[in-house]
Amino acid sequence: MIPESHRFPDRAGLALADEGLRLALDRARQGFIGNRRKAVDALPEFPALREAARRIKDHTLSNLDLYLERFESQVTASGGQVHWAADAPAARARIIDICREAGARTVTKGKSMVGEEVALNEALEEAGLEVVETDLGEYIIQLADETPSHIVAPAIHKTREEIRDLFAKHHAPLGLGPPGLGNAELVARAREVLRRDFLRADVGITGANFLIAESGSTVIVTNEGNGDLSNTLPRVHIVIAGIEKVLPGYEDLCTVLRLLARSATGQEMSVYTTVSTGPRRSADLDGPEEFHVVLVDNGRSGMLGGEFREMLRCIRCGACLNHCPVYHAVGGHAYGWVYTGPMGSVLTPLIVGLDRAHHLPNACTLNGRCEQVCPMSIPLPSMLRKLRARGFERGLGTRTSRLGLAMWGFLARRPALYRPVAGAAMGVMGWLGRRRGAFRRVPLAGGWTAVRDLPAPEGETFQRAWRRRGSGGR
Amino acid sequence: MEGTSRARAAPPRVGLFVTCLVDLYRPSTGFAAVHLLEAAGCEVAVPRGQTCCGQPAFNSGDAGTARALARSIIDRFEGFDYLVAPSGSCAGMIRRHLPELFAGDAGWRERAEGLADRTWELTSFLVDVCGAPAAERLRGAEAPRGVRRATYHDSCSGLRELGVREQPRRLLAGVAGLDLVEMPDAEVCCGFGGTFCVKYPGVSGRMVSEKVENIAAAGAEAVLAGDVGCLLNIAGRMRREGRAGRVFHVAEVLAGMADRGIGEPAVGSPGTTAAGGGSGGGSGRGRAPER
Numbered sequence: 217m218i219p220e221s222h223r224f225p226d227r228a229g230l231a232l233a234d235e236g237l238r239l240a241l242d243r244a245r246q247g248f249i250g251n252r253r254k255a256v257d258a259l260p261e262f263p264a265l266r267e268a269a270r271r272i273k274d275h276t277l278s279n280l281d282l283y284l285e286r287f288e289s290q291v292t293a294s295g296g297q298v299h300w301a302a303d304a305p306a307a308r309a310r311i312i313d314i315c316r317e318a319g320a321r322t323v324t325k326g327k328s329m330v331g332e333e334v335a336l337n338e339a340l341e342e343a344g345l346e347v348v349e350t351d352l353g354e355y356i357i358q359l360a361d362e363t364p365s366h367i368v369a370p371a372i373h374k375t376r377e378e379i380r381d382l383f384a385k386h387h388a389p390l391g392l393g394p395p396g397l398g399n400a401e402l403v404a405r406a407r408e409v410l411r412r413d414f415l416r417a418d419v420g421i422t423g424a425n426f427l428i429a430e431s432g433s434t435v436i437v438t439n440e441g442n443g444d445l446s447n448t449l450p451r452v453h454i455v456i457a458g459i460e461k462v463l464p465g466y467e468d469l470c471t472v473l474r475l476l477a478r479s480a481t482g483q484e485m486s487v488y489t490t491v492s493t494g495p496r497r498s499a500d501l502d503g504p505e506e507f508h509v510v511l512v513d514n515g516r517s518g519m520l521g522g523e524f525r526e527m528l529r530c531i532r533c534g535a536c537l538n539h540c541p542v543y544h545a546v547g548g549h550a551y552g553w554v555y556t557g558p559m560g561s562v563l564t565p566l567i568v569g570l571d572r573a574h575h576l577p578n579a580c581t582l583n584g585r586c587e588q589v590c591p592m593s594i595p596l597p598s599m600l601r602k603l604r605a606r607g608f609e610r611g612l613g614t615r616t617s618r619l620g621l622a623m624w625g626f627l628a629r630r631p632a633l634y635r636p637v638a639g640a641a642m643g644v645m646g647w648l649g650r651r652r653g654a655f656r657r658v659p660l661a662g663g664w665t666a667v668r669d670l671p672a673p674e675g676e677t678f679q680r681a682w683r684r685r686g687s688g689g690r
Numbered sequence: 691m692e693g694t695s696r697a698r699a700a701p702p703r704v705g706l707f708v709t710c711l712v713d714l715y716r717p718s719t720g721f722a723a724v725h726l727l728e729a730a731g732c733e734v735a736v737p738r739g740q741t742c743c744g745q746p747a748f749n750s751g752d753a754g755t756a757r758a759l760a761r762s763i764i765d766r767f768e769g770f771d772y773l774v775a776p777s778g779s780c781a782g783m784i785r786r787h788l789p790e791l792f793a794g795d796a797g798w799r800e801r802a803e804g805l806a807d808r809t810w811e812l813t814s815f816l817v818d819v820c821g822a823p824a825a826e827r828l829r830g831a832e833a834p835r836g837v838r839r840a841t842y843h844d845s846c847s848g849l850r851e852l853g854v855r856e857q858p859r860r861l862l863a864g865v866a867g868l869d870l871v872e873m874p875d876a877e878v879c880c881g882f883g884g885t886f887c888v889k890y891p892g893v894s895g896r897m898v899s900e901k902v903e904n905i906a907a908a909g910a911e912a913v914l915a916g917d918v919g920c921l922l923n924i925a926g927r928m929r930r931e932g933r934a935g936r937v938f939h940v941a942e943v944l945a946g947m948a949d950r951g952i953g954e955p956a957v958g959s960p961g962t963t964a965a966g967g968g969s970g971g972g973s974g975r976g977r978a979p980e981r
Contacts, residue, residue, distance in 0.1 A: 225890065232892050541879045545896040579890050581883025581897075582749060583846035601749060608751030617750075617889060625747055625755035628710075629762075631739035642714050646956070653955035654929045663888030667895025668926030671715070671953035678708050678717035682736050 219568040220552035224575035231546040244372050248538035251482025270593050272468045273529040283429040283462045290432025294494030296507035304334035307512045312343045318452045320418035326443035327351035328423030330458050332554040348413040350442040359386045365548030368480050368534035373547050420446035424457035430465040433493040437486035444490050453504035459511050460528040475591035479533040515567045529592040536586035558586035558596045574612040577603035639677050646675025704732040705770035709780045710742040711918040722945035723776040730824040737766040743780040757791045764801050773809045776941050777917045778848015781811040786851045817857040829864030831946030841873045841910035845917040858940050873908035882923040898927040912936040925953035
């Protein structure tokens with residue numbers, strides 16, 4: 217997916233005008249926030265778990281080389297193969313090679329955000345493969361030729377009516393009529409169609425929520441079971457994962473799992489937690505003949521050594537999105553790339569470049585709700601501020617905003633000048649606004665008055681009134 | 691006070707950090723803050739030459755300007771026992787972020803930390819530092835005329851950086867004739883966000899319109915908050931939508947000095963002129979310490 221993050225203002229404008237989107241986001245937000253609240257309240261040790269998980273991740277990141285190498289040697293020992301991909305092109309090329317070597321024609325996919333990050337589907341299709349997304353949300357947006365708008369619920373922006381119409385259009389060639397509008401009917405239809413693909417796929421590609429170093433295993437959590445069909449039915453199973461997904465062992469996994477579903481959907485556990493270790497062994501009843509893990513760096517090792525290291529603790533639960541008022545207002549597509557909301561506003565500039573995503577760290581009120589709910593205690597607001605500082609150093613942002621800030625800074629540093637200038641301005645505004653109490657339009661304040669009046673100041677500044685009243689000595 | 695004996699010996703000396711928005715836009719809030727602090731037994735001064743806490747620069751990535759302003763704040767305020775601001779946002783900037791600005795400068799960092807530790811948002815200072823007896827003395831202000839039900843908006847920095855949540859509500863419970871009702875999503879951002887609101891007006895507009903809807907849903911005649919930034923945003927949107935609710939800084943209501951709400955006319959509107967209105971709203975009373 218080509219990043220469109222530099223067009224955030226336009227994309228946000230479109231999103232704000234979309235009433236269907238507003239309804240979809242309203243419904244989703246209420247569910248996510250309420251369910252998480254209940255799940256967290258029901259677990260008194262949640263804060264302690266959060267602290268333990270933070271320590272596990274910090275320890276792992278401090279010893280990332282060690283755990284990744286251990287992971288690789290354990291994958292090899294269980295008969296699988298690890299492939300290292302420094303960037304997105306390398307990841308795509310490696311996966312296409314594996315598919316070609318397997319003589320594959322059809323690929324089924326479980327949901328993978330890093331797959332979206334490296335634009336895997338487009339590359340596979342260009343290489344002549346048929347790619348079928350099997351996560352219901354991913355399947356829907358694949359039919360709609362859209363990108364995910366939420367890292368946990370990719371099709372959260374779609375209404376049931378839109379989904380029914382999509383199914384009707386795309387399933388007609390299969391001889392199927394329009395499905396009913398009920399949740400169960402839509403799900404049943406997707407299962408029916410996808411079942412055919414599961415059975416004929418040559419390669420199954422899944423992501424990984426975690427990599428377990430001690431056993432060389434990959435772990436996915438899903439609610440639909442589609443991941444299990446993708447990793448057991450085809451002859452070849454390819455796992456694509458970022459290098460930061462590794463955990464030392466199962467004890468660590470248990471701690472982090474207890475936070476993940478609660479933070480994401482408010483569930484205690486996801487419906488399926490599936491561990492894959494190597495290809496099928498002789499006594500196994502099913503499973504793939506080949507097991508590959510493609511480990512993707514794509515900027516992560518650069519983050520490891522710098523001020524954004526803590527971002528690598530992210531477990532992609534989506535809690536920051538669900539609690540973000542900006543995300544709630546504009547939805548995921550406004551952000552213009554794979555990762556959205558607060559975590560996306562940090563990751564996108566770090567992966568695609570700040571010059572192509574400069575709006576994202578700025579389009580935030582720094583209200584701090586994301587950090588408050590982040591199960592890994594990632595200081596998202598302070599990271600967004602650091603990105604703003606980088607942007608400021610590089611001279612990014614509009615000329616008007618930079619000029620305004622510079623003028624304000626010049627005055628604010630010179631109280632002897634600031635006082636008369638500000639005092640005169642407030643005096644004039646107070647006088648002009650005395651009858652109405654607020655302005656509908658103010659020169660140079662179009663950003664403010666576009667959506668709200670500007671209340672008039674009282675007239676005299678506090679500091680002037682205070683001195684005038686003879687309190688000068690205080 | 692922390693240690694009653696010390697409070698009796700000498701009242702704590704508070705430097706009022708007025709904040710730029712109160713200074714320029716809403717002097718009434720400043721006088722109300724002085725009134726409350728003096729009523730709680732503090733000796734209040736307003737150091738000269740105050741401009742801004744530097745947050746607009748800090749949040750825009752301009753650390754140089756933020757540092758210059760931080761130094762001037764430290765110079766002006768470190769001689770006081772406490773720095774108190776009628777704003778969770780500015781107090782949060784000083785308390786949580788000032789030391790960050792001097793990461794590579796041990797001398798200034800130490801001074802910044804010293805000041806940060808003694809920096810308080812107004813309502814939390816009154817409750818958490820001045821303590822119960824002082825808070826008791828603040829009870830009994832009259833509700834603003836025409837306002838029986840009010841709702842409180844939690845400003846983000848005060849709530850999440852400083853833990854200001856119960857303090858203003860506890861103080862408001864002592865206002866005679868005022869029912870405090872909770873609105874849905876009181877803790878959700880109003881969409882002000884400093885420069886955010888002018889850089890992304892569409893998004894900000896959606897956020898504040900939801901806030902204004904929630905205020906109306908609570909059946910409140912007035913909305914109160916601890917930050918003039920949020921209040922200007924909320925009042926501006928209420929005016930734009932033609933809504934009737936009134937808007938006050940929480941300090942004005944606690945001090946019984948809530949006459950003309952934010953965004954209300956200074957002249958020509960019955961009920962405001964009679965009360966003295968204008969920048970004189972509450973003047974004089976703010977200078978009458980009730981020790």
